[in-house]
Amino acid sequence: MPRPVRFNVHPREADIHNNIAIAEMPAGLQGEGFFATSLEKVVGLARKNSIWPLPFATSCCGIEFMATMGSHYDLSRFGSERMGFTPRQCDLIMVMGTISKKMAPILRQVYLQMAEPRWVLAVGACASSGGIFDTYSVLQGIDQVIPVDVYVPGCPPRPEAILDGVLRIQDLVHNESLRRRHSEHYKALLNSYGIQ
Amino acid sequence: MELTNDYIRQRLEEKFGGEVYSFEEPYGMLTFETAKTNNLKVMQFLFDDAELRFQFLTDLTAVHYPNQPGRELAVVYHLHNLVDNVRIRFKVFTAIEQPDVFTATSLYATANWMERETYDFFGVNFVGHPNLKRILNVDEMDYFPMRKEFPLEDQTRIDKDDEMFGRGGSIF
Numbered sequence: 351m352p353r354p355v356r357f358n359v360h361p362r363e364a365d366i367h368n369n370i371a372i373a374e375m376p377a378g379l380q381g382e383g384f385f386a387t388s389l390e391k392v393v394g395l396a397r398k399n400s401i402w403p404l405p406f407a408t409s410c411c412g413i414e415f416m417a418t419m420g421s422h423y424d425l426s427r428f429g430s431e432r433m434g435f436t437p438r439q440c441d442l443i444m445v446m447g448t449i450s451k452k453m454a455p456i457l458r459q460v461y462l463q464m465a466e467p468r469w470v471l472a473v474g475a476c477a478s479s480g481g482i483f484d485t486y487s488v489l490q491g492i493d494q495v496i497p498v499d500v501y502v503p504g505c506p507p508r509p510e511a512i513l514d515g516v517l518r519i520q521d522l523v524h525n526e527s528l529r530r531r532h533s534e535h536y537k538a539l540l541n542s543y544g545i546q
Numbered sequence: 547m548e549l550t551n552d553y554i555r556q557r558l559e560e561k562f563g564g565e566v567y568s569f570e571e572p573y574g575m576l577t578f579e580t581a582k583t584n585n586l587k588v589m590q591f592l593f594d595d596a597e598l599r600f601q602f603l604t605d606l607t608a609v610h611y612p613n614q615p616g617r618e619l620a621v622v623y624h625l626h627n628l629v630d631n632v633r634i635r636f637k638v639f640t641a642i643e644q645p646d647v648f649t650a651t652s653l654y655a656t657a658n659w660m661e662r663e664t665y666d667f668f669g670v671n672f673v674g675h676p677n678l679k680r681i682l683n684v685d686e687m688d689y690f691p692m693r694k695e696f697p698l699e700d701q702t703r704i705d706k707d708d709e710m711f712g713r714g715g716s717i718f
Contacts, residue, residue: 451683452684480706485691486683486687486691487683505711
């Protein structure tokens with residue numbers, strides 16, 4: 351009994367009307383043929399939905415992240431289709447896994463090579479606090495060398511948790527003022543890490 | 547002549563007399579001790595002898611015995627005769643105040659990295675080593691982490707809940 355073959359002679363119409371997620375419109379004035387809103391909101395909307403992550407995966411959390419990238423959890427749904435394994439053009443560094451004291455300068459260098467605006471996501475117990483490794487060789491949390499925006503708990507966190515972390519980052523990106531990176535407060539924060 | 551533990555021991559005692567001592571056979575592996583000034587002579591003999599031919603250094607590491615005054619650090623050599631598939635182990639003990647042991651790099655090239663690791667973790671100073679610097683830990687480290695005066699974990703931490711890591715708390 352041969353398997354019935356379906357020839358593509360009647361391609362199914364693509365249903366684009368109910369299947370595309372559309373970002374919410376920012377508040378503003380609209381009228382006949384124009385829409386006025388603040389630049390900040392538009393930029394925030396654009397940045398939020400096109401975050402390019404730089405995965406810095408060193409251990410098990412990195413494997414969990416691979417599942418997050420895969421088709422089932424599909425990080426690409428959030429505009430993070432393009433993983434850059436380079437600091438060039440990336441906005442979000444995702445640190446996943448144990449960072450040893452020997453790896454810390456490399457992590458810091460990668461962070462410094464990213465252009466502003468940049469965000470940092472610490473995934474899992476090790477990146478956030480050193481995890482179970484209270485030892486001489488492990489950095490007790492990456493916030494000792496670079497500023498962190500969002501921490502994802504778990505050992506390792508499930509892909510849902512990593513997605514949640516990305517969504518929290520998106521909220522930050524969305525609501526960030528365009529002037530934040532020039533503020534005294536932000537400069538003081540970077541100075542506390544010795545970054546000019 | 548089959549290379550048995552008794553025969554190796556007999557050959558060593560013929561050659562070195564009382565300078566090799568504390569012979570044991572844990573799990574069938576011949577283990578003995580020698581003074582730290584003799585380690586190269588013993589190794590050279592084991593390497594060069596036409597019957598013994600221990601020409602492969604499997605492992606070199608150290609052990610810290612904090613409660614043995616004057617013999618705190620033991621440097622352990624594991625040698626392997628690849629022809630007859632025989633292994634032996636020997637130890638030299640040194641005081642922790644002056645942990646100077648002669649390097650085995652002239653006999654075994656592999657001792658280079660092993661001795662760097664032993665220096666890195668135990669602080670054994672291998673006299674004559676061509677490049678004695680840390681190999682695994684960061685260069686800024688100012689202590690030797692495998693010595694037992696350092697606690698395994700920082701006891702003063704309050705920011706980590708042991709319960710979450712399956713150690714201590716109510717879970718055993």
